[in-house]
Amino acid sequence: MDILEAKQEVVKAGLKLVESGLIARTWGNVSCRVDDEYFVITPSGRSYESLTPDDIVLVKIEDCSYESEIKPSSEKGIHAEAYKLRKDVNFVIHTHQKNASAISFLGYDINIIPDESKPVIGNNIPVASYGLPGTGKLRKGVVAALERSDSKAVIMAHHGALCLGKDYDEAFAVAGELEKVCGQFLLDRLEAVSGKVSENIAAVAEHIAEVSEEAKKQAQIFDPYVSERDGSTIIMNPVDGGESVRIDIKTGKEVAACDKYPASAELHRAIYSARDDVNCILHSKKPEIVSASKVGGTFKPLLDDFAQLVGTTLRTGEYNPSNTVKSAKKVVKKLKGRNAALLKDNGAICVAGDMYDAEAVEMVLEKEMRTDAAAKLIGDYKYINPVEALLMRVIYKTKYSKKAKTNK
Secondary structure, eight states: OOHHHHHHHHHHHHHHHHHHTSSOTTOSEEEEEOSSSEEEEOBTTOOGGGOOGGGSEEEETTTOOOOOSSOBOTTHHHHHHHHHHOTTOOEEEEEOOHHHHHTTTOSSOBOOOOTTTHHHHOSOBOEEOOOOTTSHHHHHHHHHHHHSOOOSEEEETTTEEEEEESSHHHHHHHHHHHHHHHHHHHHHHHHHHHOOOOSOTHHHHHHHHHTOSGGGSOOOOOOOEEEEEETTEEEEEETTOOOOEEEETTTOOBSSOOSOOOTTHHHHHHHHHHOTTOOEEEEEOOHHHHHHHHHOSOBOOSSHHHHHHTOSOBOEEOOOTTSHHHHHHHHHHHHTTOSEEEETTSOEEEEESSHHHHHHHHHHHHHHHHHHHHHHHHOOOOOOOHHHHHHHHHHIIIIIHHHHHHHO
């Protein structure tokens, strides 16, 4: 394939990844084979929406060398191995799709594939052993998975998926079919465990909440708001629409009168007062997140992008609109060193420097809560090693997030 044509295909695929929700932020990567010696791949830490063909890097398959001043994706090695091992593969996408990620904790391959999915994916789906992102260990795990299976999809433990195709269209068809198969895998397990038949993946998290003793203790429900820091004030807007309110951070008083003072105003104000790094707060009530908030407690990382964006643990606090100051302080403590905290029975607070990052935190949190529910449903799971989780968090905060912010 012509190099420019290959680069254009990669740019188009990057945009489709974002639009389809198969990735969050700059996660994942895309490549296209040029010939037997070279492939082109997305750059490291760049927003897909901003990419042009000039940003796509030409890499040698044999040794992953490149001449561009632009650094290619740190996962270029797994793409190179796919092209070495599969001569019929000309397009590779590495996704962080929800359902495939939700079962990425499995320590075994998925060997029962619906007949209608086999022509697209293959007869099984291998699960590659875990390795930190961009490392030789991850690469070796993917190679082993590709060598023991002819599948066009590989699930990478605690990480995401690799989808292979003869071209752009087939690679995306594989990603779509993989998501369907993994979703049905979870629903089948839910039915086997509970007898419940559902077409909604959120039912898995709902079931875990229903059988939890902690979920029987109920907290007061309040409306979710998003807010942004604006100098010495914050602007709060109801998630479901309605009148905004501007509040002074120091005093908590309304700068301009409104019909409805938010029940969570003190919570938002307390977070901004305690965290200079926070300029936006997103109160999420996504179904899986709400179910997790009913269960409560402390959650450990099952996905590495969760460790990076959210923190090495996720804790639960209870905000009481009838006792705002004291309960707000307790939630702030649960947020220390983290970008999210669960609110008992009320979803989660996602905090970041801007709304773009807050939305990414929400997306990753939703995926982690789906994964956590799946792990508890299936059993026999392991969390990411705490030392590795901390290492990823530190590297992300000190290097990757700054690079992503510069390039988005």
